[in-house]
Amino acid sequence: MKEIKSALLMFILFTVICGGIYPAVVTGLAQVIFPRQARGSFITNPEGKVVGSVLIGQPFSEPKYLWPRPSATTDFGYNPLASSGSNAGPTNPAYLKTVDERLQGLRAAGVTGPVAADLVQASASGLDPHISPQAASHQVGRIALERGLSEETVDRVITAHTEDRQFGFMGAPRVNVLAINLELDTISP
Amino acid sequence: MMNTYDWQQTLFFFAVLLLLVKPVGTFMAKVYQGERTFLSPLLGPCENLLYRICGVNTNEEMGWQRYAGTMLLFNLVGFLALFAILLLQHLLPLNPQEFPAFSWQLALNSAISFITNTNWQAYSGESAASYFTQMAGLTVHNFVSAATGMAIVIALIRGFVRRKTSLVGNFWVDMSRGTLYILLPMALVAALVLVSQGVIQNFSSYQTAPLVQATNYDKPQLDEAGKPRLDAADKLMTDKVIVNEVTIPMGPVASQEAIKELGTNGGGFFNANSAHPYENPTPLSHLLEILLILLIPAGLTYTFGIMVGNTRQGWTLLAVMLLLFVVAFSVLQWAETSSTPQLTQLGIDGGNMEGKEVRFGMASTNLFTVATTGTSCGAVAAMHDSLTPIGGMIPLSLILLGEIVFGGVGSGLYTMLAFAIIAVFVSGLMIGRTPEYLGKKIEVREMWVSIITILSAGIVVLILSGIAMITPSAVAAMANPGAHGLSEVLYAIASMANNNGSAFAGLSANINFYNILGSLAMLIGRYVPAVAILAMAGSLAGKKYVPPSLGTLPTDKAPFALWLTLVILIVGALTFFPALALGPIVEHLTMLGGN
Numbered sequence: 001m002k003e004i005k006s007a008l009l010m011f012i013l014f015t016v017i018c019g020g021i022y023p024a025v026v027t028g029l030a031q032v033i034f035p036r037q038a039r040g041s042f043i044t045n046p047e048g049k050v051v052g053s054v055l056i057g058q059p060f061s062e063p064k065y066l067w068p069r070p071s072a073t074t075d076f077g078y079n080p081l082a083s084s085g086s087n088a089g090p091t092n093p094a095y096l097k098t099v100d101e102r103l104q105g106l107r108a109a110g111v112t113g114p115v116a117a118d119l120v121q122a123s124a125s126g127l128d129p130h131i132s133p134q135a136a137s138h139q140v141g142r143i144a145l146e147r148g149l150s151e152e153t154v155d156r157v158i159t160a161h162t163e164d165r166q167f168g169f170m171g172a173p174r175v176n177v178l179a180i181n182l183e184l185d186t187i188s189p
Numbered sequence: 190m191m192n193t194y195d196w197q198q199t200l201f202f203f204a205v206l207l208l209l210v211k212p213v214g215t216f217m218a219k220v221y222q223g224e225r226t227f228l229s230p231l232l233g234p235c236e237n238l239l240y241r242i243c244g245v246n247t248n249e250e251m252g253w254q255r256y257a258g259t260m261l262l263f264n265l266v267g268f269l270a271l272f273a274i275l276l277l278q279h280l281l282p283l284n285p286q287e288f289p290a291f292s293w294q295l296a297l298n299s300a301i302s303f304i305t306n307t308n309w310q311a312y313s314g315e316s317a318a319s320y321f322t323q324m325a326g327l328t329v330h331n332f333v334s335a336a337t338g339m340a341i342v343i344a345l346i347r348g349f350v351r352r353k354t355s356l357v358g359n360f361w362v363d364m365s366r367g368t369l370y371i372l373l374p375m376a377l378v379a380a381l382v383l384v385s386q387g388v389i390q391n392f393s394s395y396q397t398a399p400l401v402q403a404t405n406y407d408k409p410q411l412d413e414a415g416k417p418r419l420d421a422a423d424k425l426m427t428d429k430v431i432v433n434e435v436t437i438p439m440g441p442v443a444s445q446e447a448i449k450e451l452g453t454n455g456g457g458f459f460n461a462n463s464a465h466p467y468e469n470p471t472p473l474s475h476l477l478e479i480l481l482i483l484l485i486p487a488g489l490t491y492t493f494g495i496m497v498g499n500t501r502q503g504w505t506l507l508a509v510m511l512l513l514f515v516v517a518f519s520v521l522q523w524a525e526t527s528s529t530p531q532l533t534q535l536g537i538d539g540g541n542m543e544g545k546e547v548r549f550g551m552a553s554t555n556l557f558t559v560a561t562t563g564t565s566c567g568a569v570a571a572m573h574d575s576l577t578p579i580g581g582m583i584p585l586s587l588i589l590l591g592e593i594v595f596g597g598v599g600s601g602l603y604t605m606l607a608f609a610i611i612a613v614f615v616s617g618l619m620i621g622r623t624p625e626y627l628g629k630k631i632e633v634r635e636m637w638v639s640i641i642t643i644l645s646a647g648i649v650v651l652i653l654s655g656i657a658m659i660t661p662s663a664v665a666a667m668a669n670p671g672a673h674g675l676s677e678v679l680y681a682i683a684s685m686a687n688n689n690g691s692a693f694a695g696l697s698a699n700i701n702f703y704n705i706l707g708s709l710a711m712l713i714g715r716y717v718p719a720v721a722i723l724a725m726a727g728s729l730a731g732k733k734y735v736p737p738s739l740g741t742l743p744t745d746k747a748p749f750a751l752w753l754t755l756v757i758l759i760v761g762a763l764t765f766f767p768a769l770a771l772g773p774i775v776e777h778l779t780m781l782g783g784n
Contacts, residue, residue, distance in 0.1 A: 002244060004260055006361060008309045009243040010356040011333075014368065017323035018332040022373060022442040026380045030390040031638045033381070038390045039441065040467070042398075055387055055466035057438055059404045067389060069547070075430075076406040079315055081395075083461035085572035087695030089581075089673035090529050095543075103535055114538035117528070121543040124464030124572045130547040132539070161445045165550075169197040169587045171472025171549035181401055 043182065050083035051182065057129040058178050063109065064146040065133075065184070066158070066168055066175040067138055069118050070102060085124045111138045124158055130174035147188045157183050190526050199518075202556060203220035203477055203511075206483055209569060210507065213484060213615045214491020220370045221343045221363060221492070232369050239365060244551065248740035250356035253727025257720045258342055260337060261358040261550030264304050264716075265484030267330060272300040274326040276754040285394040286320035298704040303327055305598060306334035308449070308456030308567055309691035311667070315438040315459045320392060326337055327456060328445050330377075335485075336367035336453030338599030342489060342718050345603050346496045348726030349627045354733050361473040371485070380447035381480055386477075387470030396437045404433045442467055450481035453597045455690045458501060463557070463570040465547055475549045475557065475570060482560045482617065486510075486595035489602045497627050501745035508750045513594045513757070516564055517583050521555045529780055536767065541580070554661070562587040565597030567690025574668070574693035579782055581676060582773035588652065588683045589769075590761045591643055597688065600715075602721045607639035612749070612756040614639075622740040629729050638725040642718040646686040647764045649710050653682045654768065656678035656706070663702045668695025672779065676772035682707070686714040 030038040052058060057068050059078040071077035072086035088095035102120040116135035118128075126152045136158050144151045161179040165171055219226050241248055251259065274281065275296035291299065293309055302309040308331075312318065318327070340363035347357050351399060384390050404654070407427035410418040418426040443457045446468050449456055459465040469475050487507060494503025528541040541568050545554050557570040561582035573584050587594055593605045614631050624631040634659030657663040657678045659734065667674035677693040684691055685707040692698065698707070 003262055006243045006245055007259070007266045010239075010245075010263060010365070011270060011359060013239055013242065014333055015270070015329045016324055018373070018448075019329035022377065023324045023328060025439045026377065026384075026444040027390050027392065027441055029381060030384040033595060037387045038384050039393070040389050040396060041387050042396070047285045050396060050398050052401070053437060055470050056398075057466075058400055058402070058435070060402050061404070062402055065402060068521075076404050076409070076432055077406075078435070080435050081311070083315065083459050083465050084313075085461065085464070085576040085694070087572055087668055087693070088543065089669040089676075089695075090493075090532065090541055090543055090575060090577055091523045091671075091673060091776055092669045095669075096531055097745060098760055099532065099537070100535060103537070114536050117532075117537050117539035117542035118255075118547050120537060121541070121545075123542075124544045124546050124570065125459075125461035127461070127466055128546050132547055134539070139725065159423075164644075165194060166472040169194050169201070170476060171198075171548050172194075172551060174547045177333065178401070184736075185401065 009053050043181045052178050055129055066177050069128050070122040071126040072122045082126055083125045086122045109142055133173050136175040190523050199552055210487050210491050215249050217492040218495040220366050221620055228370055240731035241407040242437045245361040247362050250359055252355045253723045256357050256360050266302045268300050271326050272296055276324050281321045283321035290737050292706040298708050300388050300710050301708045303330040305688050305711045307688040307711045308454045308686050313460035320440055331448040331454040332372050333451045335598045336364045337631055338363045339367045339600050342599040342603045345722050345726045346493055348729035351730040353729050376447040376451050380443040383443045383474050386474040389467050390441055390443040391439055395439055397434050399434045405432045450478045453564045453566040463568045479557050479560045482564055482566045486600045486601045505745050505750050506770050509753050510595050518559045521580050521583040524577045541577055544575030558584055563594030565592045565688045569691050574695045576775045578777035587682050587766045588687050589691045592687050607642040608757050610752045611640045616742050625735055628734045634728050638721045641721045643715045646714040649686040649713050650683045654679050661763055666697040672776040679772055686710040688715050
């Protein structure tokens with residue numbers, strides 16, 4: 001009987017400590033020290049309205065935009081309410097057909113030579129905000145042509161939003177698709 | 190296979206981990222032995238207040254039966270509380286998206302999943318769980334289920350150390366100290382570092398954002414009964430929906446993320462888990478999360494060494510873990526960078542990127558996969574279902590081996606110690622001596638316990654996978670055809686029985702079959718070994734100390750480490766080779782055959 005009382009009280013107190021006080025303290029400190037990150041790393045327009053997040057990718061398919069990775073989220077690609085990968089096994093025939101179709105789409109858009117895997121294979125989250133620099137370079141010619149810009153201009157925008165490996169060696173270099181498309185739209189609406 | 194950067198970040202990671210083993214292990218030994226630490230001035234008064242309110246007498250030690258009973262009672266209370274929260278979610282506060290209650294089957298599965306440190310999730314966090322559920326329901330179990338595992342291994346270590354006593358410690362004290370002194374401070378610091386990288390931490394409603402380029406999709410029409418409508422040619426009837434803006438989920442993510450890795454729990458705030466940019470935004474957050482997963486399990490080997498009075502005993506076990514880790518990582522890295530012949534023939538460059546995120550890079554992604562399945566964590570930064578056949582066999586095998594490659598907090602080390610006892614026993618048989626480990630005679634009772642600990646999850650996996658294969662609804666839940674489908678089912682059951690929680694996530698796991706049998710698997714996989722280990726702690730504590738003699742096998746040297754590795758691999762292969770041969774190995778061979 002005594003143990004039951006201890007167990008109940010222990011559990012209640014730990015719920016208060018770990019489930020209440022701990023997240024509240026983290027939230028308080030985070031909102032003071034890193035408010036931008038804690039709220040979602042949002043990009044705002046000059047009027048202060050949220051136009052997206054640096055960390056959450058968006059779907060793009062028009063030729064004038066830099067295309068992101070395929071996304072397997074439900075209903076439509078890059079649906080932030082349904083983060084998920086395709087979970088397709090790489091030997092699944094239906095999956096191989098899908099990849100081939102994506103590849104043909106890129107070939108039709110003028111991509112030659114070996115194609116960066118990330119541009120034809122879906123991400124784990126379905127919200128990957130990045131593509132590899134190689135995947136971006138496949139698309140420079142197309143975007144320049146569609147927008148009547150020089151390839152150098154498009155290249156410059158892409159380079160401006162390319163992050164190197166963190167501290168020079170961690171992770172992989174990556175290109176932020178949404179940031180680039182927002183800037184491209186301001187240069188040539 | 191590995192470029193310069195891959196080598197740099199992999200070696201950097203291991204260097205940091207190994208440098209932290211000693212300080213973290215020493216600190217944990219002090220905490221469990223009741224010594225003063227630098228946190229005592231701050232936390233000591235809180236701890237004493239806690240005991241006073243709960244009526245715990247810290248000087249009163251428990252025999253193993255009482256220790257096990259208290260542990261089970263505490264877990265039962267936690268289960269009932271969480272089960273109730275999930276069933277009553279719609280009535281509780283902090284639910285800005287107004288999510289409904291869980292079905293009882295899903296609530297049962299989820300509650301058992303979180304009390305057993307499994308964190309198998311048959312629901313998607315962002316579209317099913319309120320902030321109250323995530324914090325008061327789930328986060329608290331991330332702490333106490335981890336502290337429970339650690340308490341059990343500490344009781345076992347005391348069994349080795351103590352002589353001729355029936356007492357193994359006080360569960361309340363061990364559990365409380367583990368939570369207050371070890372898990373909470375580390376989680377707090379880690380959570381803030383994660384926020385600095387972009388992990389969110391707020392209580393806001395979900396944020397809407399306009400799309401730069403509107404998108405659209407075909408939404409199936411539903412009839413009055415909620416079934417999809419079909420036209421005359423049996424095709425789905427759909428409406429075109431234009432999407433101009435999206436809803437981005439929010440929440441107190443960082444606080445849960447930190448303890449989810451540190452306590453090797455693994456339950457994601459979002460469905461995509463640690464692949465979600467709001468859970469794991471940068472390469473640094475990624476490496477930190479891997480470090481958090483391995484930190485306590487690795488440190489506990491040193492704690493063990495200190496408590497048994499010979500730190501080389503701990504380093505030996507750590508060496509075995511590290512060896513298996515490096516082998517598993519190498520195979521996975523080879524498989525994923527080689528991709529598949531079908532994909533490379535199409536002219537695709539850069540390894541298998543399906544189900545992986547660009548920012549982490551290949552080597553770090555694979556490091557996470559090995560860490561999360563070598564331990565009982567089960568968080569994922571890549572979708573394991575989309576790994577190549579041999580690549581996918583690595584996480585599956587690590588889970589099937591019993592999660593001893595660093596292993597879950599506490600549970601990894603006690604399972605490894607059970608393997609060590611078997612290794613000592615088998616070698617004792619070979620040289621014709623009475624087997625001893627750490628000065629304690631290994632007798633029938635210890636062998637029974639070790640075998641139960643090692644085989645209970647395995648037996649559950651094989652029997653339940655067999656049942657799944659003859660159950661139509663269980664088979665229909667597969668997402669991929671053929672051998673890969675078998676791997677999905679085998680993985681799901683192995684993951685639950687071994688309290689891992691990761692998945693070949695294509696499997697539609699939220700059906701009664703997996704919810705209910707999976708609950709059973711998680712309970713057996715957690716509590717049968719836990720109670721068995723406590724029984725062994727009791728029996729070892731009662732024995733006298735046998736000083737090492739000429740015939741004693743030294744268990745703190747390289748030959749024993751190699752022998753222990755072999756025993757682990759042989760037990761694993763004998764139990765699971767047939768099942769692996771039918772799943773990933775067949776898939777690999779048919780892939781090479783061009784099918």
